[in-house]
Amino acid sequence: MSGRIKEVEERRSHLLKGGAPKEVERQHQMGKLTARERLEKLVDPGTLEEIDLWIRSVKTGFPIDETELPGDAVITGIGRIDGRPFCVFAHDFTVAGGTFGRALHHKVIRIMEMALEKRMPCIQLVDSGGERLQDGFGKPAWRPLLGGANPSVGGALNIYQAPGIMSGVVPQITVMLGPLYAGSAYSPTMADFMIMRNKTSFMSVCSPPLLKAITFTDATQEELGGAELHATITGTADFVTETDEEAIEICRELVTYIPLNNTEKPPVVDTGDDPNRMDDRLLEIVPADLSEPYDMHEIIRCVVDNGQFIELQKLFAKSLIIGFARLNGRTVGIVANNPGKENGILTLNTCDKQARFIRWCDAFNVPIIFLVDTPGFLSSVEQEQSMDGLIRTGPKPTFAICEATVPMITVCIGKCFGLARLIMGTLRMGIDVAYCWPSAQVARINPEEAIDVIYKKEICSAEEPDRVRRDKLAWLLENHLDFPYHALKQAMVNDIMDPRDTRPVLIKTLENLANKKKLPTAWKKHSLVPQ
Amino acid sequence: MPLETIEVPLAGKVLKVNVNRGDKVTEGSEICTIESMKMENPILTPVSGIVKEVGVTPGQVVKPHETIAVIEY
Known part of the structure; x- marks a missing residue:
């Protein structure tokens, strides 16, 4: 038995490493943390209970089949923040660019259903190239678990349907740390709160290459869907941060204010501030x-x-x-x-x-x-x-x-x-x-506008309209709008x-x-x- | 004589231009075709008249509100 345990642990530690070392290095060179590093910072130390680390990607018939894809490019699980349970998942950009394979869909749906049924908020850390095209074309060989996981919450959920069903039941938070485009970006955008990291995260309906291909127009990622655009113009982003760490820290702070679900009240915190304090x-x-x-x-x-x-x-x-x-x-x-x-x-x-x-x-x-x-x-x-x-x-x-x-x-x-x-x-x-x-100064109408309406004739016909207006206003303020x-x-x-x-x-x-x-x-x- | 300026309605690439300066055109005829969103979009003249100016050439990449043609009618 001890030999088998040893083998299990070796295999586990291999999967926990995520993508190939050079991919991990590339992620770090871009100033980004890996998915696992991010989750370790998001949840209380040692509390991440991972689900489906061992899942195998679907064979597609394309050369990508030759590459090992640990966890199918996503880490999902339940972790604690200040001791409270949260469903969390993070795209692993070091594995096939964090793309959505069929196994990834399965894992994300499972964790969303878990959030919905067990009434926990759902937090997603996004860093992905979107749908994995090879997988979309692949043989429909492996879908028995898809959506069938939990009939009690509606059966065949998918990752685009789930946010709408979860909305108003459990809080949903998206932390954008990398790119996501087109339909794939809908699921995270339907969340309640959005934290975006500046210069590394981008989110738009059309990616720059697609825009170029269909309309011959050049635009940068930043112009189409950067954090600054979404924070200042579109209002999609609630927070903008400069680092992964800062984004995750804001997420941890934000959730201290919110309840786990719609049947609870937010946690009561001993802030030590005197309720009778006068300032x-x-x-x-x-x-x-x-x-x-x-x-x-x-x-x-x-x-x-x-x-x-x-x-x-x-x-x-x-x-x-x-x-x-x-x-x-x-x-x-x-x-x-x-x-x-x-x-x-x-x-x-x-x-x-x-x-x-x-x-x-x-x-x-x-x-x-x-x-x-x-x-x-x-x-x-x-x-x-x-x-x-x-x-x-x-x-x-x-x-x-x-x-x-x-x-x-x-x-x-x-x-x-x-x-x-x-x-x-x-x-x-x-x-x-x-x-x-x-x-x-509260009234059913702005007093200055009222004067212009009520005394329109007098003001228009007066030799000194400003004086009439001033006198009438003073009278109104004294007699009616004190x-x-x-x-x-x-x-x-x-x-x-x-x-x-x-x-x-x-x-x-x-x-x-x-x-x-x-x-x-x-x-x-x-x-x-x-x- | 009033002038009607026909503008590019959506970003894309000019596939073909059907008129030259001085041509007579009738309302509803196709001035040019713009490829965008993987579709061919015919651009029609809303007036009948004489083409005073043509602002695009085939193969040109265009942006919204650029001038395709000016028609005197």
């Missing part, structure tokens, strides 16, 4: 004149536990901030206008960014805090006429808030007029409690607070709302999210 800095941040910019991040950092805030899509649609923080050790989603960037305006992109985040928080039991100070929509011909259509995209956050069932609290810090109220949430839309600071009390008297917000109290008040209110159960509404299969 004097909160008196200094907002300028007396609300038209001056200030950085909303400062307010967030003063309020949340130890100032720790993990921001998503930080480089995309920067006039709105989204991300996770903790209040008294419990995860909250923060949605905040940022007057420090383009005055905190609402745009097509802020609407997409905000709606998806609200929907995520709702799916995974994370209460949402809205910090509000925005002049409203960016009024421009370009936005109205764009392909996304402002009037079509604008309602997305409104829709998401109305559907959400998690506790939601609003703090109006500065301006919020008219349509912006529907985007940042009103009590009638399902916000549970709305507070304001003494600096708040900020901040107007919104309180109209019950648009529930109470006004000393800014220094923000943290203790939010923590107390969240405790009160902890058992929120929304009244049932009419039965439906699913809603039709605004396009």
Whole structure:
């Protein structure tokens, strides 16, 4: 027996090495870690329980059959992060360029089904040349296990179908560390969160050679699908990092804020920050004149536990901030206008960014805090006429808030007029409690716009229209819109607070709302999210 | 006389050009063919008139909005 054990261990250690030594060396020369090195950094030391290391690749009838492909170019398994279980897989670029063979498909489906049935998040570390063409052409000799692995979760899943089925059941995270193109890139893009490494990871529908072949156009990988493009323009990437290690570290940090599945709440962490802490800095941040910019991040950092805030899509649609923080050790989603960037305006992109985040928080039991100070929509011909259509995209956050069932609290810090109220949430839309600071200006319409409408004739016919406008505005502000009390008297917000109290008040209110159960509404299969 | 500029609608390569400067063309006739997405895309003139300018030659790689031809009508 000991001889056989020795043989098993020799064979195992051979498979654990992955691709040929020169391929491993090449991977390191590119400044990249191997798949196994990455997974060892992602999960707690020694916790990776690998599945199907021993799998044999399918014979294709092409010369690639002569090459040994350990694990069929992917490592799959269950590992622990801070002691909690996660399904993980990593493409092994040192084995046939990390390409998808049939055995790889089988392994990835198995791990996705495992995530779905055992209710664990699924994390994928991507570095692959996409589908292995030889395998696609190969004889259909070996598919008995495909999809049949677990009928209870729908049977014949495939790697493109699974993310949709997992969506909203277990969190999914993609860490892009290498390339992936075309259909193959769909599966990772359907994940909830995306971390991309700069300069080594690329993701687009069309790869540069394919683009050249079909449209005769030259473009670089960077131009078509680099991390910078996806972080700043398309908004696909939540994080951009410079190294593999940094990307994996961010992934480890991100998952501390999220639950394992949609029936659980995120883990409660002892942050050591006093729930009754009042912060004097909160008196200094907002300028007396609300038209001056200030950085909303400062307010967030003063309020949340130890100032720790993990921001998503930080480089995309920067006039709105989204991300996770903790209040008294419990995860909250923060949605905040940022007057420090383009005055905190609402745009097509802020609407997409905000709606998806609200929907995520709702799916995974994370209460949402809205910090509000925005002049409203960016009024421009370009936005109205764009392909996304402002009037079509604008309602997305409104829709998401109305559907959400998690506790939601609003703090109006500065301006919020008219349509912006529907985007940042009103009590009638399902916000549970709305507070304001003494600096708040909340009304159903921007007072200056109201004057122009109500007194149009007087202003147009006056000799000094500006003076009439100024006088009427002063009168309106004094008699009807006495900020901040107007919104309180109209019950648009529930109470006004000393800014220094923000943290203790939010923590107390969240405790009160902890058992929120929304009244049932009419039965439906699913809603039709605004396009 | 007004001028109609026919632009390249999608990136590709010019396969053939059917008109020369000075030719008379009728609405709907094929000005040139552009190969793109492994397909041959006929480019038609939306107006009848005289070709004042031809901006492409066979084999040329073109990008969207480049001028294929200008028709006076």
